[in-house]
Amino acid sequence: MVAFSKLSHFGALLLLSLSALPGARAHGQIKGVLANGVYSNGPNIYWDADPANEQTAVRKMYQAAGPSYVLPQDFADNSKMACEGAAGAPKTVTASAGSFVRVDWVGATGELDGKPGTGNVPPGQNPWVHAMGTVASYIAKCTNGDCTTYDASQGSWVKLAMFGIDRTETISDGLRETMKNKPEEYYPTPGTSGLWGMARFVQAGSSWNVTIPEGLANGHYIIRQEVGAVHNPWNAQDDSSGTQLYIGCVQIEVINGGNTELPKGAKAGSLYATDSAFARYNVYEDNGKTFVDPGPALWPSSSNAKREEHSGVSSSVNDPTKCNAGPKLKRMRKVKRSVQVIA
Structure with a gap:
């Protein structure tokens, strides 16, 4: 994983002091993205x-003194629900249709620093601190042709991938031990299989890949990366x-694309109901047994999800351990078209 360039001395000291405050606990954000071989902070x-x-x-995503999740x-x-109310960023990154965009996240506290099961996290970078919940990726086109000024609340969001819980796998022994009271014990409990997308995300070094659909028309889009933590069940x-939704948005320009336009999506405020099973899910009572992936149907097609189910994954999910494949991915697909590699 490529690390950030170092903050200024002042910025680093401020980061450390703020992350130590009680109000900053459980915060986290996107640290950077890798697209077409170029890393952007x-x-x-x-x-x-x-x-x-x-x-x-x-x-x-949020101001340091404000809420870090929805x-x-x-x-x-x-x-x-679009981008945590965030205004446009000043730049975009370039990504080829059919490639992976790797999204690196960082926790604001060091609770899991150097702990077993947290993957290959660079020294000095905090791993994500929760392991129970979903990881999802959405995309919307910037219809004004300029994502830096686009109002994401007007976006038509299409779901590219979601990893809820895979009941054919389970968390690593190292991360299970690490999560005991740091900050919460992992459910499903020992002896009950179930690997949350968030646990896989932490085990992969707090990184996740988003696949830009092959053949997607060139243009300007926003990737909406969503991490949904379920460790604090709803109480009236x-x-x-x-459920806590940590939502980060990356502005991209798709190149080397085709003629495929995004289908009609949904406004961000329509993705999950306020009183849905997802919003009120109690992982401690359910132990991961009946959880169903929330939200709209996957795109490009349900066949992608079926293919990945045959690989032992219950949801549409990108391989979080592989770096951006760029145009090479298209050549790989010609050789092994029917299988998507899963970590």
Whole structure:
């Protein structure tokens, strides 16, 4: 994994001091993206004057002092659910149709630093701190042709992939041990199979790949990467409870594409109901047994999901351990067209 360039001394000190505050616990954000072999840093939410904020294609998910995730009561809010209300980033990254865009995330606290099961995380970079929940990828076209000024709340979001829970696998012994009270014990409990997408994400070094559909028409799009944590089940008496959606948006320009246009999608506030099973899921009572992937149908087609089910994965999911394949992926598909590699 490619690491960020170092923050300024001031920015680094501010980052450390803020991440130590109780209110910053469980926060996290996109650290950077790898597309077409080029790495682009995410924004510095702790120091607006960081030069990185003028060069990033990642929308600023939240201000350091604000909420870092969306709770069920706001699932109907098109702005918060699109990109956590974030305005446009100043840049875009270029990605070839059919390639992987790798999205690296970072936790704001060091609870899991150096712990077993957290993958190949570079020194000094905090792993993501939760392991129960979903990882999903959506895409929307910037209909004004300029994602830097596009209002994401108006986006028509199409679901490319979702990894909920794979009941044919289970968490690694190392990460299960690590998660005991750091910050919460992992469910499904020992002896019950079930690998959450978020656990796979943590085991892969807090990185995930998003496949740009092969043949997608050239143009400007936003990738909406969503990490849905279920460790704090909904309680009617607690307005801070329920599934937590961490939503990051990456502005991309698709090149080397074809003639395929995105189908009609959904407004972000229509992806999940505020009182849905997903919003109110209780992992401790259910132990992962009846969870169903939420949200709209997958695109490009359900056949992709079926092919991946045959590979032992219950949801449409990109391989989070492989780097951007770029145009090479198209050549690989000619050789092995019917199988998508799964970690």
